[in-house]
Amino acid sequence: MQVKIPDNINTIVHIGAGEGSELPTYLESAAARIVLVEPNPKLAEYLRDQVDxxxxxxxxESAVGGASAGKTLCVYSLTHTSSVYPLGELKSLYPGLKLLRSYDVEQEKFSQLLKKLDLRGSNNFLVVQAPGVEADVLEGLTHSNYLESFSQVYLQETRHGLYQCPEVDVVSKLLQLGYNLDSSSNESTATLIHAHLDSGRLALSRLTESLDVLSKKYEKECAAHIKTKKNLDGYKERSEQKLKNLEGQLARKESELVNMxxxxxxxxQKNQKALNSLISDHKEQLLKIEDISGSKLNAVQLNLSDAIDKQAEAEVKNQNLLQNLDEVNDRLDKALQSKKVLENTLQPLGKKVLQLSSLEKQVDEHKKRAEDVEKELKSFKQAAEKDLQNEKDAHKALQDECCQLRESLSETKKSLEDNKAWFASRKKQAEQLKLEVEELRAQLLRSEQLASGFEAIKQQLEQLGSKVTSHVDKSLENSNKKLESSMGLNQYLATGAMPLSVQERPLAPGAALFLAEKIEANDYDLIVSLGAGSTTTLVAKSILNKMHRLVGGEGLALPSGGGKASSEVVAPSQRDLPVRVVVFEHDKSCVEKIRTQASSNQLSSLVKVFHSPLVDYKHSxxxxLHYDCEAELKRMADYLDGRPSRLLIIVNGPPSMVGPKSFYPALPKVLNHFSQHALDVVVSSITRQDQRDVIDEWCSQLxxxxxxxxxxxxxxFSISTLEINKQ
Structure with missing residues (x-):
């Protein structure tokens, strides 16, 4: 990530510092403090060694993440994909992605990290380069007091779905937090975003947020007030209805009590009258019975007295006495019968006395029940009066609360009016800023109109340049042929060996020198040429010269001049591969010609030429139509498997007459077999725009x-080079 540090920065905070590739830029800046946060223990130790x-x-040595982040850092074969969040669609994007190892790491929220760093002022610089944590970082900025602490932000937004992490629209969130977007660039798995803090936008954002909060609070209080008023009215209606019901119940109870x-x-009264009547009747009957009994008893006494008086006479008149005694006995029997009748007459009177006693008890019970009902009615009345008083007290409390709510509502309205006035002034400022923006847009439109004029001029210049380039290419081709012929003649006169060349595909002298210097400066394990040409001669001779010098010679000496053959020059450590240079060519006559010349110049141990017809190939x-070389490329990849190697890939064909972008398949085929190795890909002829477009498409694929x-x-030199996976 390329970052530019302003001169007035106090502190630089880098989340996910990795190997510290940006550290030299940080150290060159005027920042007083540089904080590098890296959870990988090995990388953290490497950073400490660099800044000793x-x-x-x-x-x-810490991981920044939210509640859903894990406490394990997973390190994968692609170093920039390491994260504390589990993989999502990234596994399907890179099927060959492997987990190298995992670390248990300490994790803290971004807000906790900021509190620990205790940042001062607003001129601080934030860089976030940790896959999946951008949502956690923005959340920490939102809910902390350090929102204004970072004037510049460089943030890597991971493409959605690649990790199982919280997702956020980084650009929208930064704009919401008061940042202006400066630039953004897309990569394969992320977007790099640069933004700076706009104090005006931040103030407007906070003002809008405060106004929204106040509006919601006002609406909430209004709703609460309406609800309270509605509850109060309902409670009042229920209280009045309950009071009416209680008064009705009290009236009914009083009426029932009066009736009772x-x-x-x-x-x-009826019972008393009945009792008095019954007592009177019984008394009369008792008096009658007593009169009857008294008269009968007196008669008996008289009879007994006569009997006693006549006892003397009884003795005299025994017969008469016995007769009289029988009469007396009869009378006594009658008296006894009368007594029984009297007793039978007195029995109903006793029952009626018992009934009278029972009636008296019932009267007492009715009186007691009446007293209990009266007491219950009294207690019910007291409870009703107490409930009524409680209802009145609650009603008064609700009225007091309603008054307080009205006062609070009045204060809120006043505060809202003040905020509205302040917002109106800010809105006016925003409108002024909008006018300035419109003016800048008008200036930009005029600039675009000028640019469109420049574009037309540019197209004319490109057409003219194309014509000039075509003329120069033809001249250059003729010069190259003359130069190559001259060099071949000099070689033949000096050594007696015929030059190894293909005149149909000449190589510019500058390009030839560039290739020779590259071979001289690098130790390539293997050189692959897709298409034969003058480069075949150059590469073979450059390697032979370098090897001859390594074993003690002064330079290349061909056999006729007494030099060593290529099989004698190749070092033993380099014999683990069949050959050093592999050439694929579809033209069979060209293949035979190169093989013959390589054999006559004793270069067969260095160069192997394959006849590879053009076959159909589909990509994207x-x-x-491209060389049939997949099987041989796989065989060479198997030789190099398990050890890091460096390869030189030379792209000479197929020729453009095969079709547009004819050499495009070269890089996809090479990457399918050698993507783990260091590659130098050289295209020997890029004289046309469509050829340069192929290089652009290769870069996108990489x-x-x-x-x-x-x-x-x-x-x-009409040459283009891609250095891939350079160590």
Missing amino acids: NNDRVIVL KEQLSEQA GSDF QKRSLTFKRYDKLD
Whole structure:
């Protein structure tokens, strides 16, 4: 990530510092403090070694994440994909992605990290380069007091779905937080975003947020007030209805009590009258019985007295006495019968006395029930009066609360009016800013109109340049042929060996020198040429010269001049591969010619030429004709499996007459077999725009594969180079 540090920065905070590739830029800046946060223990130790004894730099071995982040850091074969979040669609994007190892790491929220760093002022610089944590970082900025602490933000937004992490629209969130977007660039798995803090936008955002909060609070209080008023009205209606019901119940109870008292009084009077009548009747009957009994007893006494008086006479008149005694006995029997009748007459009187006692008890019970009902009615009345008083107290409390709510509502309205006035002034400022923006847009439109004029001029210049380039190419081709013929003649006169060349595909002298210097400067394990040409001669001789010098010679000496053969020059450590240079060519006559010349110059141990007819090849929905070389490329990849190697890939064909973008399949085929190795890909002829477009498409494909690369175009030599996976 390329970052530019302003001069007024106080502190730089880098989340996911990795190997510290940006550290030299940070150290060159005027920042007083540089904080590098990296959870990988090995990378954190590497960073400490780099900044040893530098008081400006602090290395924190920690992971930044939210509640859903794991406490395990997973390190994959593509280093920039390491994360504390589990993989999502990234596994399908890179099927060959492998987990190298995992670390248990300490994790903290971004807000906790900011509190620990205790940032001062607003001129601080934030860089976030940790896949999946951008949502956690923005959440920490939103809910902390450090929102204004970072004036510049460089943030890597991971493409949605690649990790099982919280997703957020980074651009919208930054704009919401008061940042203006400066630039953004897309990579295969992420988008790099640069933004700076706009204090005006931040103030407007906070003002809008405060107004929204106040509006919601006002609406909530209004709703609460309406609800309270509605509840109060309902409670008042229920209280009044309940009071009416209680008063009705009290009236009914009082009416029932009066009726009950009247009924009891009437019943008591009736019972008293009945009792008095019954007692009077019984008394009369008792008096009659007593009169009858008294008269009968007196008669008996008289009879007994006569009997006693006549006892003397009884003795005298025994017969008469016995007769009289029988009469007396009869009378006594009658008296006894009368006594029984009297007793039978007195029995109903006793029952009626018992009934009278029972009636008296019932009267007492009715009186007691009446007293209990009266007490219950009294207690019910007291409870009703107490409930009524409680209802009145609650009603008064609700009225007091309603008054307080009205006062609070009035204060809120006043505060809202003040905020509305302040917002109106800010809105006016925003409108002024909008006018300025419109003016800038008008200026931009005029600039675009000028640019369109420049574009037309540019097209005319390109057409003219194309014509000039075509003329120069033809002149250059003639010059190359003359130069190559001259060099071949000099070689033949000096050594007696015929030159190894293919005149149909000449090589510019500058391009030839570039290739020779590259072979001289690098130790390539293998050189692959897709298409034969003058490069075949150059590459073979350059390797032979280098090897001859390594074993003690002064340079290349062909056999006729007494030099060593290529099989004698190749070092033993280099014999693990069949050959050093592999050439694929579809023209059979050209293949035979190169094989013959390589054999006559004793270069067969270095160069192997395959006859590879052009076959159909499909890639990204497009059809091509390209060399049939897949099997041989796989065999060479198997030789190199398990050890890091460096390869030189030279693209000479197929020729353009085969079709547009004829050499495009070269890089996809090479990457399918050698993507784990360091590659130098050289295209020996890029004189046309469509050829340069192929190089652009290759760069896009490398970005999608997340492979590191650098591109070098030497237009003066008509040559382009891609350095891939350079160590």
